[in-house]
Amino acid sequence: xxxxxxxxxxxxxxxxxxxxxxxxxxxxxxxxxxxxxxxxxxxxxxxxxxxxxxxxxxxxxxxxxxxxxxxxxxxxxxxxxxxxxxxxxxxxxxxxxxxxxxxxxxxxxxxxxxxxxxxxxxxxxxxxxxxxxxxxxxxxxxxxxxxxxxxxxxxxxxxxxxxxxxxxxxxxxxxxxxxxxxxxxxxxxxxxxxxxxxxxxxxxxxxxxxxxxxxxxxxxxxxx
Amino acid sequence: xxxxxxxxxxxxxxxxxxxxxxxxxxxxxxxxxxxxxxxxxxxxxxxxxxxxxxxxxxxxxxxxxxxxxxxxxxxxxxxxxxxxxxxxxxxxxxxxxxxxxxxxxxxxxxxxxxxxxxxxxxxxxxxxxxxxxxxxxxxxxxxxxxxxxxxxxxxxxxxxxxxxxxxxxxxxxxxxxxxxxxxxxxxxxxxxxxxxxxxxxxxxxxxxxxxxxxxxxxxxxxxx
DNA sequence: ACCGATTTGTGCAAACCTTCACAAGGTCCT
DNA sequence: AGGACCTTGTGAAGGTTTGCACAAATCGGT
Numbered sequence: 311x312x313x314x315x316x317x318x319x320x321x322x323x324x325x326x327x328x329x330x331x332x333x334x335x336x337x338x339x340x341x342x343x344x345x346x347x348x349x350x351x352x353x354x355x356x357x358x359x360x361x362x363x364x365x366x367x368x369x370x371x372x373x374x375x376x377x378x379x380x381x382x383x384x385x386x387x388x389x390x391x392x393x394x395x396x397x398x399x400x401x402x403x404x405x406x407x408x409x410x411x412x413x414x415x416x417x418x419x420x421x422x423x424x425x426x427x428x429x430x431x432x433x434x435x436x437x438x439x440x441x442x443x444x445x446x447x448x449x450x451x452x453x454x455x456x457x458x459x460x461x462x463x464x465x466x467x468x469x470x471x472x473x474x475x476x477x478x479x480x481x482x483x484x485x486x487x488x489x490x491x492x493x494x495x496x497x498x499x500x501x502x503x504x505x506x507x508x509x510x511x512x513x514x515x516x517x518x519x520x521x522x523x524x525x526x527x528x529x530x531x532x533x534x
Numbered sequence: 535x536x537x538x539x540x541x542x543x544x545x546x547x548x549x550x551x552x553x554x555x556x557x558x559x560x561x562x563x564x565x566x567x568x569x570x571x572x573x574x575x576x577x578x579x580x581x582x583x584x585x586x587x588x589x590x591x592x593x594x595x596x597x598x599x600x601x602x603x604x605x606x607x608x609x610x611x612x613x614x615x616x617x618x619x620x621x622x623x624x625x626x627x628x629x630x631x632x633x634x635x636x637x638x639x640x641x642x643x644x645x646x647x648x649x650x651x652x653x654x655x656x657x658x659x660x661x662x663x664x665x666x667x668x669x670x671x672x673x674x675x676x677x678x679x680x681x682x683x684x685x686x687x688x689x690x691x692x693x694x695x696x697x698x699x700x701x702x703x704x705x706x707x708x709x710x711x712x713x714x715x716x717x718x719x720x721x722x723x724x725x726x727x728x729x730x731x732x733x734x735x736x737x738x739x740x741x742x743x744x745x746x747x748x749x750x751x752x753x754x755x756x757x758x
Numbered sequence: 759a760c761c762g763a764t765t766t767g768t769g770c771a772a773a774c775c776t777t778c779a780c781a782a783g784g785t786c787c788t
Numbered sequence: 789a790g791g792a793c794c795t796t797g798t799g800a801a802g803g804t805t806t807g808c809a810c811a812a813a814t815c816g817g818t
Contacts, residue, residue: 325805327804329745333738333741334735336741337720337735351764351765351766359722362806365805365807367766367768368767368807370767375767379764379766380766380814381764381765381766395748396744396745396748397744397749402740412643415638415639416636416736419636421720422737425741426741426744427737427740465747466740489747489750490743490746490747492739492740506746508742508743510736512643513645513651514561515716515732516628516690517556517557518554519714519715520650520714521553523626526713526728527621575795575796576797588776589775589776592775592776592798595796595798601795601797602795604783604784604794604795605784605796606794
């Protein structure tokens with residue numbers, strides 16, 4: 311039985327909390343692989359990923375049984391396995407809409423290509439941005455969205471527009487066939503139930519930190 | 535008793551899940567305030583923030599009882615209350631370390647200033663970046679960190695360096711007195727227990743979306 | 759061939775979070 | 789003043805997530 315055919319591991323059965331940690335494990339595995347070692351224990355991988363080892367073992371048990379008792383996990387096998395579950399064995403084309411400061415930063419961010427993603431198309435609506443070239447990719451007008459999305463087989467998009475434009479962009483993306491959206495605009499998107507949206511709001515992250523700062527300064531007595 | 539003195543609401547008692555949603559509520563309140571209305575029901579605010587109304591009421595109940603039965607919540611009062619709990623009544627100065635593409639985008643991101651934060655200082659280590667000016671702020675050398683942090687009263691920092699430099703930067707930040715860190719570098723940071731770290735990894739978000747794409751394409755039969 | 763050391767996979771209990779459903783309290787119209 | 793209507797705040801139920809603790813499995817040395 312070749313490694314490439316995963317046994318069972320129905321993707322529907324993997325808990326959300328686990329899914330959100332799999333990419334971290336994958337990244338830790340890549341880092342470990344560079345050091346040349348071939349296997350790693352749950353404890354070792356847990357430390358590298360910054361989690362509890364029992365949690366890690368339970369997470370991995372949802373994908374099937376790929377460890378060896380007394381030894382640990384084969385790094386190559388586990389890497390393949392997680393990549394498979396996450397659907398990263400096939401290269402995924404991503405569209406980016408909104409080529410402002412943040413959009414330009416993301417378009418130039420090397421971290422994507424390294425990890426199975428490629429920005430396949432850039433879109434904007436401002437006349438002075440459409441037609442320019444960024445990182446070797448032309449910035450296209452939003453009107454070409456449907457055409458390009460189907461031509462390139464794009465199913466994931468990133469929105470980095472101002473909040474007022476985001477809903478309209480999301481509507482266009484959904485109409486063009488995109489079914490997963492990463493939204494950096496600070497607003498709630500209304501999409502059909504079959505479309506997944508993840509939101510990243512930089513200001514929200516800072517506000518959460520502010521809360522912890524505030525709590526710390528309020529009661530300097532309580533340790534940790 | 536003036537509104538500005540919060541009744542009880544011990545910050546230690548507010549669940550993490552609630553804290554992470556308070557900024558969303560605050561943002562929704564700001565948006566609603568702009569429409570001119572004075573009060574909003576839990577249902578109305580819940581829709582604006584994209585959550586279930588029962589959850590919203592339970593969240594708000596952790597801060598105290600600021601709604602009026604039969605009417606709803608006074609937008610101004612609730613805004614003040616949440617800002618207070620999050621510690622946003624005092625302006626918080628933020629240091630940003632690593633002025634690459636992403637760092638430049640964040641430094642120029644208007645969303646921070648609007649919401650109680652100001653980037654107070656920029657740091658880098660590359661000779662050709664130190665000394666340049668970005669958005670009116672000079673880029674300083676990392677060696678000046680301790681001095682500037684204490685002079686400006688900075689307690690929150692954002693790391694947007696390459697992963698290999700991140701741990702060293704975090705160590706410097708902790709030594710300089712920073713107690714909250716927002717980390718964009720794809721790596722685990724080791725810090726003392728009294729320092730809070732939040733991590734944002736753009737590739738991880740895409741990988742989570744990839745999983746859902748993969749799941750959707752695997753079984754096209756299951757609806758929703 | 760056996761024994762001790764090591765490490766996985768998992769049953770279980772506790773902690774945490776979400777959602778329902780409704781009593782308590784408040785407004786507004788007549 | 790009274791009753792119909794609305795909305796909050798919360799008890800209780802159900803679900804998910806975490807972390808412990810240990811049996812089962814494997815390896816290496818003698």
